Amino acid sequence: MTDGGPTFLHVDMDAFFASVEQQDHQELRGRPVVVGAPSDQRGVVAAASYEARTFGIHSAMPSRTAYQKCPHAVFLPVNMSRYKEVSRCIMRIFESYTPLVQPLSIDEAFLDVSGAGHLFGDGETIARKIRQNIRNQTGLTASVGVAPNMFLAKIASDMNKPDGLTIVPRDQKAIEQFLAPLPIQRMWGVGKVTRKKLHSLGLKTIGDLQLCDPLILTQAIGAHAAEGFIRLAQGIDSRGIETESPEKSISNETTFRKDTTDLDAIEAAFKRLVDKVGFRLREAGAFASTVHIKIRWSDFSTISRQIRLDKPCNDDITLREQALILVRENLRHRPVRLIGFGASQLAHTDASSTLQLDFLETANTETHEKRKRLSQTSDQIKKRFGSQSIRRGSDIK
Numbered sequence: 492m493t494d495g496g497p498t499f500l501h502v503d504m505d506a507f508f509a510s511v512e513q514q515d516h517q518e519l520r521g522r523p524v525v526v527g528a529p530s531d532q533r534g535v536v537a538a539a540s541y542e543a544r545t546f547g548i549h550s551a552m553p554s555r556t557a558y559q560k561c562p563h564a565v566f567l568p569v570n571m572s573r574y575k576e577v578s579r580c581i582m583r584i585f586e587s588y589t590p591l592v593q594p595l596s597i598d599e600a601f602l603d604v605s606g607a608g609h610l611f612g613d614g615e616t617i618a619r620k621i622r623q624n625i626r627n628q629t630g631l632t633a634s635v636g637v638a639p640n641m642f643l644a645k646i647a648s649d650m651n652k653p654d655g656l657t658i659v660p661r662d663q664k665a666i667e668q669f670l671a672p673l674p675i676q677r678m679w680g681v682g683k684v685t686r687k688k689l690h691s692l693g694l695k696t697i698g699d700l701q702l703c704d705p706l707i708l709t710q711a712i713g714a715h716a717a718e719g720f721i722r723l724a725q726g727i728d729s730r731g732i733e734t735e736s737p738e739k740s741i742s743n744e745t746t747f748r749k750d751t752t753d754l755d756a757i758e759a760a761f762k763r764l765v766d767k768v769g770f771r772l773r774e775a776g777a778f779a780s781t782v783h784i785k786i787r788w789s790d791f792s793t794i795s796r797q798i799r800l801d802k803p804c805n806d807d808i809t810l811r812e813q814a815l816i817l818v819r820e821n822l823r824h825r826p827v828r829l830i831g832f833g834a835s836q837l838a839h840t841d842a843s844s845t846l847q848l849d850f851l852e853t854a855n856t857e858t859h860e861k862r863k864r865l866s867q868t869s870d871q872i873k874k875r876f877g878s879q880s881i882r883r884g885s886d887i888k
């Protein structure tokens with residue numbers, strides 16, 4: 492995983508609720524712990540510790556059944572506010588590595604770390620660091636899958652639970668071999684009904700699906716589903732992270748009317764995007780700690796790269812400088828179709844105001860102040876005369 496291609500992590504806490512209880516209450520460690528409805532009432536198990544699982548107890552099982560299987564287990568009510576607290580701590584760890592975090596539930600999330608390589612190392616290194624951070628800060632273990640896409644990362648995180656780290660290779664052949672032995676229900680979208688249908692065709696593993704005739708599959712489940720499953724069976728998944736809260740980042744993108752390799756045109760378009768994002772940041776009173784760019788080439792392959800700023804900022808000049816560093820590092824002599832720029836890890840305090848007392852920072856602070864005033868002036872003009880009314884000197888050729 493060192494070639495800098497798309498890299499996703501799926502991080503999943505092990506037996507989360509039960510593990511939090513065992514961490515908080517030392518006397519529960521090593522004992523079967525069942526979190527959920529009381530054992531003498533109707534209701535189900537929310538989580539079972541690994542010790543309880545050896546008795547055949549699992550989540551969603553009726554608590555009464557769990558009690559029959561293991562009467563000496565410790566049954567605890569759900570303490571959601573405590574689990575949320577630990578969850579916030581874990582999510583903050585994720586966000587310290589990448590702004591592209593998509594939580595799936597209280598205890599698992601997808602992370603796109605494709606652009607984090609030059610800051611923190613490759614996917615495997617980041618996964619190790621995150622597991623260590625989680626252990627240090629919460630005492631808990633997490634299982635992590637590292638892969639070139641989200642589907643594979645999710646499958647991988649489940650392969651060596653608990654406390655597992657699974658790296659999926661990038662090589663297409665190796666990916667297919669990795670998937671082949673797994674039962675088809677491990678694929679997204681395969682519920683009970685689909686599983687029965689696929690089984691009736693003799694398709695039990697993902698490997699069976701890799702080898703099956705697409706026509707037969709299409710007749711059985713329809714073209715749309717067949718196409719989706721065939722792609723997944725090959726380990727192909729082109730989805731990206733969906734960040735939940737729009738205020739967490741501000742971004743903009745633009746598609747060229749015609750795909751272009753013209754460096755000047757691409758850079759000029761980036762500058763316009765940056766200024767728009769900068770304007771919106773200042774309107775929101777927000778300062779960004781990370782900026783990222785996106786480049787999509789004519790063949791629709793897409794990269795995103797990010798850079799962490801020395802301190803949070805929202806002035807156009809600093810944002811442009813950082814964006815152009817990323818652009819120049821990543822442009823190839825290939826026609827570009829679409830570009831995007833975004834700012835994330837937003838805070839609402841100006842770091843410069845707290846640095847005024849630091850003499851070493853004085854020079855930087857002066858530059859910062861100058862840049863801030865320039866941006867403010869251009870905002871006032873934009874508001875009066877519209878966004879097309881102003882161009883910085885460097886835009887005019």
Ligand SMILES: [Mg+2]
Binds near residue numbers: 503505506507598
């Ligand atoms: Mg979990």
